[in-house]
Amino acid sequence: MDKSWITKAKWSRDYVNGVNNFIEFASQSQNSLGKILCPCKSCINRYFHSMKDVKDHLEHNELNTKEQNDHSEKFSNLMQDAGAELYHGCKTFSKLSFILNLYHLKCLHSWTARSFDMLLELLVDAFPKGALLPKSTYEVKKIMKAFDLGYTKIDACPND
Ligand SMILES: [Zn+2]
Numbered sequence: 001m002d003k004s005w006i007t008k009a010k011w012s013r014d015y016v017n018g019v020n021n022f023i024e025f026a027s028q029s030q031n032s033l034g035k036i037l038c039p040c041k042s043c044i045n046r047y048f049h050s051m052k053d054v055k056d057h058l059e060h061n062e063l064n065t066k067e068q069n070d071h072s073e074k075f076s077n078l079m080q081d082a083g084a085e086l087y088h089g090c091k092t093f094s095k096l097s098f099i100l101n102l103y104h105l106k107c108l109h110s111w112t113a114r115s116f117d118m119l120l121e122l123l124v125d126a127f128p129k130g131a132l133l134p135k136s137t138y139e140v141k142k143i144m145k146a147f148d149l150g151y152t153k154i155d156a157c158p159n160d
Pocket residue numbers: 038039040041042043044054057058061
């Protein structure tokens with residue numbers, strides 16, 4: 001069964017169609033009372049409900065899926081992480097804005113990955129302990145990728 005609709009916006013046609021298909025599919029496995037297990041966020045396949053109620057839950061509670069949980073958890077961790085001040089009391093940079101600025105410089109001036117690594121090492125040593133600095137080019141690229149910021153120019157940075 002196609003489950004790609006799970007990650008779609010709840011008001012989208014794909015999601016609504018997905019709910020309808022799911023109900024139709026699940027109706028084959030209804031119990032003797034005509035009820036099916038509800039996969040919504042609060043029932044998590046633990047409770048039986050009528051198909052009408054399940055439909056209702058899915059339209060209001062969203063589905064509980066591992067992918068979706070992973071995705072939203074990852075994203076909120078990422079957002080929290082990125083928005084954090086670079087070091088305690090820093091008012092000019094968040095972790096993310098600093099990384100973006102650094103990486104922009106790297107690409108602008110064609111620093112090699114090795115020289116960028118060395119600069120990062122130096123910065124880590126120089127900044128207050130606990131500063132949220134990336135420790136390597138690899139780490140920076142991972143963060144850039146996670147945000148998929150559409151920086152195609154930066155992604156195409158030739159010296160990595
Ligand atoms: Zn439910």
